[in-house]
Amino acid sequence: MERKVGFIGAGNMGSAMIGGIIKAGFTDPQNVSVFDPKEDQVAFLGDQYGINKVDSVESLIQDSHLLVLAVKPNLYPTVLKQIKKHLRTTHIIITIAAGVSLRQVEEIIGKSYKIIRTMPNTPALVQQGMAALCPNEQMKEKDFQLVGELFNSFGKWEKVDEKLIDTVIAVSGSAPAYVFMFVEAMADAAVQGGMPRKQAYQFAAQTIMGAASMVMETEKHPGELKDMVCSPGGTTIEAVRSLEKSGFRSAIIEAMVDCMNKADDMNAQSSKHSSSTNG
Numbered sequence: 240m241e242r243k244v245g246f247i248g249a250g251n252m253g254s255a256m257i258g259g260i261i262k263a264g265f266t267d268p269q270n271v272s273v274f275d276p277k278e279d280q281v282a283f284l285g286d287q288y289g290i291n292k293v294d295s296v297e298s299l300i301q302d303s304h305l306l307v308l309a310v311k312p313n314l315y316p317t318v319l320k321q322i323k324k325h326l327r328t329t330h331i332i333i334t335i336a337a338g339v340s341l342r343q344v345e346e347i348i349g350k351s352y353k354i355i356r357t358m359p360n361t362p363a364l365v366q367q368g369m370a371a372l373c374p375n376e377q378m379k380e381k382d383f384q385l386v387g388e389l390f391n392s393f394g395k396w397e398k399v400d401e402k403l404i405d406t407v408i409a410v411s412g413s414a415p416a417y418v419f420m421f422v423e424a425m426a427d428a429a430v431q432g433g434m435p436r437k438q439a440y441q442f443a444a445q446t447i448m449g450a451a452s453m454v455m456e457t458e459k460h461p462g463e464l465k466d467m468v469c470s471p472g473g474t475t476i477e478a479v480r481s482l483e484k485s486g487f488r489s490a491i492i493e494a495m496v497d498c499m500n501k502a503d504d505m506n507a508q509s510s511k512h513s514s515s516t517n518g
């Protein structure tokens with residue numbers, strides 16, 4: 240029972256987590272249950288991974304120990320109210336939504352449940368995810384370890400204080416999107432230089448992956464790694480000068496601050512919503 244995982248919602252993020260979980264063999268595919276009103280999505284996941292398709296939230300809850308709420312943030316109040324009466328205190332409830340706090344979830348279902356707020360990202364699909372985990376007080380060490388193992392199956396994770404979660408959204412949850420834009424832009428330039436597009440994606444993506452691995456493996460300052468590429472009077476320093484002129488670093492910082500501010504607005508919105516629906 241311990242490794243039975245139920246997904247309420249399996250869109251982009253839920254299905255990326257499922258993909259990683261199955262590839263890693265965290266549990267038998269039949270121990271992963273999915274409820275999502277999108278029948279074609281559930282059928283696809285069934286065909287692709289052999290997971291268990293269920294036709295009601297009630298039976299999913301009945302048959303799962305770990306419950307992942309992978310619906311959009313605005314649906315959290317509705318889904319939490321719907322599942323409340325079927326929950327057992329042994330369940331571990333895993334939230335992944337931007338802008339929905341542990342306190343807001345507890346306000347709806349009560350404080351006696353084990354809840355862990357997390358922020359994964361879509362590279363989970365290829366077991367290269369990065370996630371943050373914030374458990375509530377009801378989570379015991381062994382519950383946390385189990386969730387840690389689940390998240391290990393699709394990448395790395397860190398335990399963080401919940402007050403850092405908006406920062407996590409900017410630096411990892413939303414961040415794959417900026418990196419995909421970077422790959423697109425690099426590939427466009429390579430195409431302009433005459434390279435076939437498919438090959439350009441390989442060059443751009445492998446270079447980003449290699450550079451990221453250097454940061455992780457050498458633990459050198461990224462500035463030092465950049466300097467190692469810039470031959471005096473060479474090509475790279477010309478590109479660096481051009482990027483600085485266009486405000487490359489500032490563009491990224493501003494985008495991430497906008498991302499954090501949006502997450503904060505979403506916190507405020509859902510807090511307003513949960514207080515208005517709880518008296």
Ligand SMILES: NC(=O)C1=CN([C@@H]2O[C@H](COP(=O)(O)OP(=O)(O)OC[C@H]3O[C@@H](n4cnc5c(N)ncnc54)[C@H](O)[C@@H]3O)[C@@H](O)[C@H]2O)C=CC1
Nearest residue numbers: 247248249250251252275277309310311312335336337359
């Ligand atoms: N997409 C991403 O990269 C990330 C998303 N998240 C969080 O993941 C959550 C889901 O986001 P996405 O996967 O991007 O959205 P999505 O729209 O791709 O998936 C949501 C899924 O929920 C299903 N759904 C709708 N109503 C439902 C219900 N009553 N019961 C069960 N399923 C229902 C939809 O059919 C859909 O398949 C959000 O809360 C988001 O903040 C967190 C980290 C990264």
Ligand SMILES: O=C(O)[C@@H]1CCC=N1
Nearest residue numbers: 336337408412413414
């Ligand atoms: O865009 C969003 O709101 C979600 C949260 C982090 C990534 N996707």
